Amino acid sequence: MDDSVRKPVAVVTGASSGIGEATARRLAAEGFSVVAAARRRDRLDALVAEIGGTAVTLDVREPESVAALAAAVPVCAVLVNNAGGARGLAPIAEADAEHWRWMYEVNVLGTMLVTKALLPALLASGNGHIVSINSVAGHEAYDGGGGYTAAKHAQNALLLTLRLELLGQPIRVTEVCPGLVETEFSLVRFDGDEERASSVYEGLQPLVAADVADCIAWAVTRPEHVNIDRIDVKPRAQATATRVARDA
Numbered sequence: 001m002d003d004s005v006r007k008p009v010a011v012v013t014g015a016s017s018g019i020g021e022a023t024a025r026r027l028a029a030e031g032f033s034v035v036a037a038a039r040r041r042d043r044l045d046a047l048v049a050e051i052g053g054t055a056v057t058l059d060v061r062e063p064e065s066v067a068a069l070a071a072a073v074p075v076c077a078v079l080v081n082n083a084g085g086a087r088g089l090a091p092i093a094e095a096d097a098e099h100w101r102w103m104y105e106v107n108v109l110g111t112m113l114v115t116k117a118l119l120p121a122l123l124a125s126g127n128g129h130i131v132s133i134n135s136v137a138g139h140e141a142y143d144g145g146g147g148y149t150a151a152k153h154a155q156n157a158l159l160l161t162l163r164l165e166l167l168g169q170p171i172r173v174t175e176v177c178p179g180l181v182e183t184e185f186s187l188v189r190f191d192g193d194e195e196r197a198s199s200v201y202e203g204l205q206p207l208v209a210a211d212v213a214d215c216i217a218w219a220v221t222r223p224e225h226v227n228i229d230r231i232d233v234k235p236r237a238q239a240t241a242t243r244v245a246r247d248a
C-alpha cells in the first residue's frame, strides 16, 4: 500500500532548509507521510529520498504554485507554515521597501495563501492541525527589525483570527515562536554575508533546528482535543529578542 494511504499527511513549507527540513525529518519519524515543499527542488528530492514522502516545488508568493500544492494534497492532517524569513536589519529611516515587500509576501501572504488553499484538505482529515512558525519577533519589537517584526506580528494576527474563525471545526491551531536558531536564516537576512550571519550566534549556544522540530512534533502528537496555543522557545542564553548572554 502507498505510504500516503496508510499514514496521515503532513505538509511542511520551507522544507529545503533549517527548521522546515528538521520538521520534515521529525514528522516522518513520527509516522507522517511528509509533503516537503519549497523552491529548491534538488534539496527536497534529496530529503524525500532519505525520509520518504513527496517533494513539491512551491513558491508561497505564487497563487498558481500554491494551487498546485493543494491539488497534490486532497487530505492533510498537519500543515506546518514554516516558509519565511527576514531581509535586512535597517532602521525604518533607511528601510528598503523591496525587503519589506518580500518579508510581508513570504511570511504573511504566503501563510494566508497556503492555509486558505489547504483548509478543505485539513477539514477532510477529520482532525487537522495548522502550525505556524512565527518568532520572538512576532511579539517584540527591536532596533532595525521593523520589516520583520511587522510581518511576524501580522502573521500572529492572522493565526489568532484563524483560531476564532475555525472554532467548532476539527482543526487545531498552534503558533511556535523561536528565539535564536542557527539555520540559513541570518545568511538570507544578510544577503549571503557569512561573517555577519555567524556573528549573530557568536559566544552563545543557539537552538538548532531539531529543537524547534521537537516542539512541533510534541504539539501535533497531543490528543486531538488538546490545542497547544503557543510555544515560545529560546536558547537558555537568550531572555528577549536582543538581550542575550555571550561568553566574554
Ligand code: NAP
Binding pocket: 013, 014, 015, 016, 017, 018, 019, 020, 037, 038, 039, 040, 041, 058, 059, 060, 061, 082, 083, 084, 085, 086, 106, 133, 134, 135, 136, 177, 178, 179, 180, 181, 182, 183, 184, 185, 186, 188, 209
Ligand atoms: P532558513 O534555513 O532560511 O529556511 C527558510 C525556508 O523557507 C527555506 O526552506 C526556504 O526554501 C523557504 N522559503 C523562503 N522563501 C520561500 C518561498 N517564497 N516559497 C517557499 N518557500 C520559501 O530559515 P529558518 O530559520 O529555518 O526559518 C524557518 C522559519 O522560522 C521562518 O518563518 C523564520 O521566520 C522562522 N524563525 C527563524 C528563527 C531563526 O533564528 N532561525 C527564529 C524565529 C523564527 P527555498 O529557498 O528553497 O524556497
